[in-house]
Amino acid sequence: MDSKIVNLKSKLEIYKAMTDGGNLSDCPVRDVIQGLSGKWSSLLMAALAEQPYRFGELRRLVPDISQRMLTQTLYDLQRDGYVHRKVFPTKPPSVEYSLTDLGRSMFGALQHLLQWAELNHDAVRDARAGFDAAQA
Amino acid sequence: MDSKIVNLKSKLEIYKAMTDGGNLSDCPVRDVIQGLSGKWSSLLMAALAEQPYRFGELRRLVPDISQRMLTQTLYDLQRDGYVHRKVFPTKPPSVEYSLTDLGRSMFGALQHLLQWAELNHDAVRDARAGFDAAQA
């Protein structure tokens, strides 16, 4: 049931990479993580990891995202090289979004976290409930 | 150099877990991911995975976080059960933050993503630069 951790850097080194020796505003690791830490990024990555989707399909698949945020999140994911945007010159034109190789590679890493969330969400729920009860 | 993926669910299943069969606003997986998707959560988790820190130490360690967001992010992480907050009754009282077992477990999963970011940030940078150039 455990997933093996192979060749990971020490925790110390990971943290160092995120502070980048003081050059905080330009730290590349934080820069990359920032792009993934939006509210909708991981959800859309998970959807597109399953299969390519069109704009309207994604909208129906994730009904509680606003059109504005769907547009913008897809734009950001495309800009960072995770998502490919292909326009078909039909009438009206349709647009298909799919993962790039880089996107699939990144999702391979993100997947661990999503998996953890699925396996442990009741522990988090319990912690939250207990904390709120103790505060009251 | 590759890290082995053991016993991961199919991509389809992960996405399904995030949509939870239509029960979107109450989906536990999205709920958990939401708590981690803040701007500072992963950075503070990485710091505390290295060693316990006090409030002021964290503030100096991450100089570009505002005091308000440091307080609030630590509060949220504590509420979700990842972080333990221990008050020492010195004068003035000092407060130490450390990871719980749940927090360490979660960081084990998060670590893959941080590691990926470190290994691939130049690819993302390149993609971004290329995209911006193409837009201009």
Add this chain to the structure above:
DNA sequence: TAGTGCTGGTCTCTTTTTGAGACTGCCAAG
């Protein structure tokens, strides 16, 4: 021929979240 709907968005307005920084109370050192 007028109305309806689908395509993938943009625009504006309001609400929420975040950031910057002043302020608190307590105590110890200089």
Add this chain to the structure above:
DNA sequence: CTTGGCAGTCTCAAAAAGAGACCAGCACTA
């Protein structure tokens, strides 16, 4: 007696996100 460290809170401004109207172009329908 002023200064500084401790761990925050409070207020106000700026940025981000959400809600929903609106756009052009074409197909289908009545």
